[in-house]
Amino acid sequence: MDQFERLAQLPLRDDLRGQHPYGAPQLDVPILLNVNENTFGVPQDARDAILAAVAAELDHLNRYPDREFTTLRQELAAYLGHGLAEGNIWAANGSNEVLQQLLQAFGGPGRSVMGFPPTYSMYPLLASGTGTSYLAGVRAGDYGLSAESAAAQVREQAPSIVILCSPNNPTGTALGLDVVEAVYEAGEASRTIVIVDEAYAEFSHTGTSSALGLLEGRPRLVVSRTMSKAFAMAGARLGYLAAAPEVTDALRLVRLPYHLSAITQAAAVAALRNSESLLANVEAIKVQRDRIVEGLVELGLTPAPSDSNFVFFGGLEDPNAVWEALLARGVLIRDVGIPGHLRVTAGTEAETTAFLDGMRAILAG
Structure with a gap:
């Protein structure tokens, strides 16, 4: 009996049967x-700073970390700019967990999330794991996505959540902000949460605008980022988002207690202070x-x-x-x-x- 046959003997959820892990x-x-x-x-100077910050936490590892990761949120807000404050920021163990928490809060049984493949292959897996229906949108033949097409699909499907990956993985192309604006407006009637996954934003060409500039006045818009790529900290597992404070309040309802370790917080803060x-x-x-x-x-x-x-x-x-x-x-x-x-x-x-x-x-x- 192989591994998958043994798995089939367990009372696994029906919607997870036959699936393969990412x-x-x-x-x-x-x-x-x-x-x-x-x-x-x-780089060595950042390594030294991270080591010192982590070492400083060792005397307190018997205590739970700051549940609100206040210093980290302050540093992330300062890094992003755009007039953001700590109340606009949330973080978790990689942007995958950030997205998972968003689906836990705004998705779930009877709700749906729309992506536009080819795009990040974790989106349907996150949907499955949270009991959220996944709706596969359609791109043009060159894998582009226009504002008109995206908005029409959102109006037709009325998803609970839309995820726009920009720059898109695996194609690498960035979306125009007109796409984000059109999708947000198209989701007004269905109160759709619009997530712009900007994991690779720091690598964009000069002049490519971030959806961070669209946050003001759009309480259903979320921009997710990561320290895995540009900051060379994939092993540290730190992802984050910027949104209206009520979005971060919603995520407090689904996060696990003390979900960010003191070591993770210390390493991320030290990295942000050595971002240059x-x-x-x-x-x-x-x-x-x-x-x-x-x-x-x-x-x-x-x-x-x-x-x-x-x-x-x-x-x-x-x-x-x-x-x-x-x-x-x-x-x-x-x-x-x-x-x-x-x-x-x-x-x-x-x-x-x-x-x-x-x-x-x-x-x-």
């Missing part, structure tokens, strides 16, 4: 460019991202415009064969299951070179 391949190869991590790591050092690598990553785009174009492939730290590219007859050939060369990228396409994280200059050299050799062969 997860990208975790393989031991020299170059990991498959899960959009910041491959530059944490940590974010210095963002510009270097953007250079490598643009280099990947240019290199793939030279190879006759079709990379999508990217405002993120990864590149989604098509034009491949057999993407799985290319994925396997890169893996054999010690380079792991992501097969996102979209015909003719793959996705690669923008890493260091050396990692980018290894990827592009590998692609040239594979396509030439």
Whole structure:
């Protein structure tokens, strides 16, 4: 009897039967460019600050952490700007938990959440885990999403929640704020919560606007962010959101007690206080991202415009064969299951070179 047969013997919820957990391949190869991590790591000055902050908490680990993570919310509000205060901020163990709490508060049985695939594959899994129906919206043939199309779909389906991923994962493209405004207005009658998932916002091209600027006067709008990507802290698990204070009040009804550990809070606060050092690598990553785009174009492939730290590219007859050939060369990228396409994280200059050299050799062969 295999693992899934044993699982089937348990009284699992009917809607979870036959489902598979989220997860990208975790393989031991020299170059990991498959899960959009910041491959530059944490700079030494930030490392020292984080170590000191965590060490200072060790004398108090016998006590529960600040349930309201007040200092962290103050630091996050200062980092985001836009006139936000600590009352506008919420945080949890990664932006996935932030989204889960939003679905726990505003979704659930008899309610629905709409996403627009191809998009972040966790959205339907979060819906399933919270008993929320998932509605798959439709994008254009080039995977774009216009304000008119998105708004029409929201008016027709009247979802309880809409999640707009910008920059979108896996395509890397940012949405215009007109899409967010149109979706918010279209959800007025159904009192739809509109979440803009900006996990990769720091990597956007200059001039790309954040939905943070739309929060004022829109109590049903939420903007989620993460410290996993630009801050190179995927292992720390810290995601957060900005919204009207009544949204954060709603999340207090569903959060677990003391859900953010003292260690997590201390590490995140220290990182925010050293944000200049940590974010210095963002510009270097953007250079490598643009280099990947240019290199793939030279190879006759079709990379999508990217405002993120990864590149989604098509034009491949057999993407799985290319994925396997890169893996054999010690380079792991992501097969996102979209015909003719793959996705690669923008890493260091050396990692980018290894990827592009590998692609040239594979396509030439």
